[in-house]
Amino acid sequence: MAKRLTQQDIARMAGVSQATVSLVLNNRTDGGVRIAPETRARVLEVIRRTGYVANPIARRLHDQRNRILGVFTYEAVFPSTRADFYQPFLEGIEEQAEVAGCDLLLFTSAKATEGKRRIFSDDSRIRLADGCVLLGRSIDRDDLAQLVSEGIPFVSIGRRDDAGGPVPHVGADYVSAVRNLVDRAVALGHREFVYVGAGTGAESSADRLRGFKQAVAAHRVAGTHVQFAGLDQVLDAGITAVLTEEVSDGAALVLAARERGLSVPGDLSVMTLGAATRPAPDDVALTGFRIPRREMGRRAVQALTEVLEHGTTPRELLACEFVAGTTLG
Amino acid sequence: MAKRLTQQDIARMAGVSQATVSLVLNNRTDGGVRIAPETRARVLEVIRRTGYVANPIARRLHDQRNRILGVFTYEAVFPSTRADFYQPFLEGIEEQAEVAGCDLLLFTSAKATEGKRRIFSDDSRIRLADGCVLLGRSIDRDDLAQLVSEGIPFVSIGRRDDAGGPVPHVGADYVSAVRNLVDRAVALGHREFVYVGAGTGAESSADRLRGFKQAVAAHRVAGTHVQFAGLDQVLDAGITAVLTEEVSDGAALVLAARERGLSVPGDLSVMTLGAATRPAPDDVALTGFRIPRREMGRRAVQALTEVLEHGTTPRELLACEFVAGTTLG
DNA sequence: TCAAGGTGCTAATTCGAATTATTACAGGGT
DNA sequence: ACCCTGTAATAATTCGAATTAGCACCTTGA
Numbered sequence: 045m046a047k048r049l050t051q052q053d054i055a056r057m058a059g060v061s062q063a064t065v066s067l068v069l070n071n072r073t074d075g076g077v078r079i080a081p082e083t084r085a086r087v088l089e090v091i092r093r094t095g096y097v098a099n100p101i102a103r104r105l106h107d108q109r110n111r112i113l114g115v116f117t118y119e120a121v122f123p124s125t126r127a128d129f130y131q132p133f134l135e136g137i138e139e140q141a142e143v144a145g146c147d148l149l150l151f152t153s154a155k156a157t158e159g160k161r162r163i164f165s166d167d168s169r170i171r172l173a174d175g176c177v178l179l180g181r182s183i184d185r186d187d188l189a190q191l192v193s194e195g196i197p198f199v200s201i202g203r204r205d206d207a208g209g210p211v212p213h214v215g216a217d218y219v220s221a222v223r224n225l226v227d228r229a230v231a232l233g234h235r236e237f238v239y240v241g242a243g244t245g246a247e248s249s250a251d252r253l254r255g256f257k258q259a260v261a262a263h264r265v266a267g268t269h270v271q272f273a274g275l276d277q278v279l280d281a282g283i284t285a286v287l288t289e290e291v292s293d294g295a296a297l298v299l300a301a302r303e304r305g306l307s308v309p310g311d312l313s314v315m316t317l318g319a320a321t322r323p324a325p326d327d328v329a330l331t332g333f334r335i336p337r338r339e340m341g342r343r344a345v346q347a348l349t350e351v352l353e354h355g356t357t358p359r360e361l362l363a364c365e366f367v368a369g370t371t372l373g
Numbered sequence: 374m375a376k377r378l379t380q381q382d383i384a385r386m387a388g389v390s391q392a393t394v395s396l397v398l399n400n401r402t403d404g405g406v407r408i409a410p411e412t413r414a415r416v417l418e419v420i421r422r423t424g425y426v427a428n429p430i431a432r433r434l435h436d437q438r439n440r441i442l443g444v445f446t447y448e449a450v451f452p453s454t455r456a457d458f459y460q461p462f463l464e465g466i467e468e469q470a471e472v473a474g475c476d477l478l479l480f481t482s483a484k485a486t487e488g489k490r491r492i493f494s495d496d497s498r499i500r501l502a503d504g505c506v507l508l509g510r511s512i513d514r515d516d517l518a519q520l521v522s523e524g525i526p527f528v529s530i531g532r533r534d535d536a537g538g539p540v541p542h543v544g545a546d547y548v549s550a551v552r553n554l555v556d557r558a559v560a561l562g563h564r565e566f567v568y569v570g571a572g573t574g575a576e577s578s579a580d581r582l583r584g585f586k587q588a589v590a591a592h593r594v595a596g597t598h599v600q601f602a603g604l605d606q607v608l609d610a611g612i613t614a615v616l617t618e619e620v621s622d623g624a625a626l627v628l629a630a631r632e633r634g635l636s637v638p639g640d641l642s643v644m645t646l647g648a649a650t651r652p653a654p655d656d657v658a659l660t661g662f663r664i665p666r667r668e669m670g671r672r673a674v675q676a677l678t679e680v681l682e683h684g685t686t687p688r689e690l691l692a693c694e695f696v697a698g699t700t701l702g
Numbered sequence: 703t704c705a706a707g708g709t710g711c712t713a714a715t716t717c718g719a720a721t722t723a724t725t726a727c728a729g730g731g732t
Numbered sequence: 733a734c735c736c737t738g739t740a741a742t743a744a745t746t747c748g749a750a751t752t753a754g755c756a757c758c759t760t761g762a
Contacts, residue, residue: 048748050747050749051748051749051750052748053748060711060712060750061711061712061713062712062748062750063711063713063749063752064710064712064752065711065749066749066750066751067711067750069749069750070749070750072750072751076707076709077710077711077751077752078708078710078711079710079711080710080711083710083711094523095493095497095499095500095519095523096498096500097498097499097500097501098748098749099434099747099748099749100439100498100501101430101433101434101439101747101748101749102717102748102749102750103748103749103750104430104717104749105430105431105434105716105718105719105747105748105749105752106716106748106749106751107717107719107750107751108717110418111482111498112478112501131451134450134451135449135451137451137549138449138450138451138479138481139449140481141481141482142449142481145482146481146482147478147479147480147481147482147498147501148478148479148481149441149475149477149479150476150477150478150479152467152470152471152475152476157467157617159737164426168426168429169429169440169476171428171430172427172429172430172439172441172476183757195377206762224707260674262747272557274713277511310583311709313467351730353454353736373740379717379718380718380719380720381718381719388744389741390742390743391718391719391742391745392719392720392721392741392742392744393740394719395719395720395721396721396741398719398720399719401718401720404742406721406741407741408740408741409739409740409741412740415745417739418726427719428717428719429717430718430719431717431718431720431747432718432719432720433717434717434718434719434746434747434748434749435718435719435720435721435746435747435749436720436747437747480725504719529719530719540721558760567747588733621746653736663722
C-alpha cells in the first residue's frame with residue numbers, strides 16, 4: 045500500500061524544508077513570517093499535484109483542532125426501526141456541519157455493552173473529534189458526568205439535568221408545549237385530564253409531566269398521571285381529555301374509542317406529546333405538537349461551535365409548534 | 374478547563390518514567406521487557422485513582438492507522454427525499470464498520486459546487502480516512518480516475534467502468550436480474566417488449582439495458598428501447614410487456630392503464646427495474662427485483678478492508694432477488 | 703567598510719504515547 | 733578485584749504537523 049504523503053515528502057519535492065510547507069499550507073503571514081511568492085507557488089503546485097492533505101491526527105495532537113465533529117448515538121443510527129426518530133436530527137446536523145466546513149464522525153465502533161453503547165470504553169475514541177453531539181432519548185449519567193468533568197466539548201440534543209455541572213444542550217421546550225395543549229383544552233371546556241406515560245426517567249418525559257402539572261394547577265382542573273391506560277380506565281374515571289407521551293399510545297386510544305362507537309373528539313379528546321419512539325399508525329391525525337427535530341440538530345452543531353470557540357456552556361430550548369389535528373374538541 | 378492527564382503526569386506520581394507507565398498500561402511482557410510486580414502495582418494504583426485513559430490521538434499517530442472509514446456521497450445523506458435511497462446502504466455500511474471496529478466519517482465538509490459535491494476540491498479531506506466508500510448513482514469520472522491514479526484505497530458501491538484502471542466496486546448484477554425478468558415474461562407468452570428508461574449514462578442504467586438486449590436477442594423476440602413512454606405509445610406499438618428503469622414510471626403506467634379500464638396484468642404486463650430515485654406510490658405491487666442495498670453496503674466495507682490489508686482490487690456483483698408482485702401475467 | 707535593517711527560509715522543539723536501545727545495579731563465580 | 737549474567741528501569745527516538753527563535757543573505761546609508 046502506498047505510504048501516505050507527509051509534509052517532509054512535499055518539502056523534498058519542492059526543495060524546501062518541512063517548516064516552509066507547513067507555513068505555506070496554513071497561509072501564515074503573521075508574526076514576521078514571510079515566504080517568497082515563487083516559493084509559495086512552487087510548494088502549492090506540489091501540494092495540488094499530489095493532493096496532499098495534512099494528517100488530521102498529527103494536526104490534532106499539536107493544536108487540538110481537526111474540523112471533525114463527532115456524533116454519538118446510544119443506538120445504531122441507520123437501522124430503519126429508529127430511522128424516523130433520528131433522521132430529522134441528523135439532517136439538521138449534517139446541514140449545519142456542511143455550513144461549518146466540518147466532517148462528521150459517526151462513532152460506530154463504540155462497543156455495545158448490554159445493548160447500550162457507552163461513550164467511555166477501554167479505547168474511547170471520542171477525543172478523535174474536536175467536539176461531539178450526543179443523541180439519544182436518555183444518556184447515561186455517568187458518561188455525562190465524565191464528559192463534563194474531563195472538559196470534553198460536547199452538546200447534548202435534548203435537555204439534560206446537571207451531571208456534576210451544567211450540561212450543554214439544545215432541547216425542546218416540552219414544558220411550554222404541554223402547557224399550551226392543556227390551555228387549549230381548558231378553553232374548550234375540558235376539566236378532567238389524564239397524563240399517560242412514564243413522566244420520569246428521561247428529562248424529556250419529566251419535562252412533559254411537569255408542564256402538565258403546572259397547567260392543571262394553574263387552571264385548577266383535575267389532572268392525574270398514570271403510566272399506562274386502557275380505554276375503560278379512562279372512561280370510568282370520567283376523563284374527557286387524554287395526553288399521551290407516546291404517539292402510538294394516543295393513536296391506539298383513538299382507534300379503540302372509535303371501535304367502541306365513540307366519537308373522537310366528540311366523546312373523548314386525545315392529544316399526543318410527540319414522542320415517537322415506536323412506529324405509530326399515520327392515519328390518525330392526532331392533536332399535539334411538532335418537535336423541531338431538524339432545527340435542534342442544526343442548533344446543536346452551532347452550539348458546539350460556540351463551545352469550541354469560546355468555551356461557553358450553551359443551554360437552549362426550542363419551541364414546539366402546535367399541530368391542530370382532529371382529536372381535540 | 375482541567376488539562377487532561379498525560380503519561381508523564383502518571384509517571385511523576387508513581388515515581389517512574391513515562392516509558393514504564395506505557396509498558397504497564399499495555400501489559401507488555403514480551404521482548405525482554407520486565408516490570409517488577411510492586412512497581413506495576415504502584416503504577417496501576419495511580420492509574421486507577423486518577424482514571425487516566427491514554428490519549429487516542431497520540432496513540433493513532435504512532436500506529437499509522439486511524440480506524441476511520443470515509444463515506445463520500447455526492448449529495449447530503451440524510452434528507453428525507455433521498456433517505457429511502459441511501460439508508461439501506463448506510464445501514465449495511467454502519468453494521469460492517471462496527472464489526473471492523475472502525476468509525477465512519479461523513480464528508481460533509483465537501484462543499485457543493487453547482488449542486489454536486491466534488492471529491493477533489495482545493496482542500497480535499499478524503500485522505501483523512503484510512504479508506505473510503507463511494508456512494509451515488511453516478512460518480513464523476515475524473516474524480517474516479519484521480520482516486521485510481523493516486524492509489525487512494527476506496528470501494529465504489531455500484532459497478533463502475535474502468536477509469537484509467539480497474540475500479541474496485543461492489544455492485545448489483547442488473548444484467549442477470551433484467552434477463553431473468555424477460556425470461557419469465559417470455560415463458561408466460563410475451564413476445565413484444567419495450568424498455569423504458571435512460572439505458573445509458575450511469576453504469577447501473579447501461580447494465581439493465583444490456584441485460585434486456587441480451588435477453589430479447591436470446592429469445593428472438595421484439596424488444597425496443599425508449600427514454601420515456603406514455604400509455605398510448607405502448608398500446609399502439611402492440612407491446613404486451615413493459616420494463617421501466619424507474620419504479621415511479623412503472624407505477625404511473627399501471628395506474629394509467631387501470632384508469633382506462635384495462636387490466637394489469639391481463640391486458641398489459643409491467644415490470645420495474647428497481648431504480649427508486651424518485652418517490653413512488655407504494656400501493657402498486659409491481660413485479661420486479663429487489664436490489665440488495667444493505668448487503669452491498671456490508672460487502673463494500675468488507676471489500677475496503679481487503680483493499681487496506683492486501684492492496685487488492687475487489688470487484689463483485691451481488692444477485693438481485695426476484696419480486697413476484699402482481700403486474701406480470 | 704561596516705553596521706543597521708529587512709527578507710526568506712530553516713533548525714529545533716513541541717504535542718502524547720509506543721518502542722528500541724541502553725544503562726544501572728545486584729549477586730554469583732573465578 | 734574482575735567478569736558475567738540476569739533483572740529492572742530509563743533515555744532516546746519515532747510518528748506528522750505547527751511553531752518559534754534565529755541564521756544567512758542582501759540592500760542601504762553613513
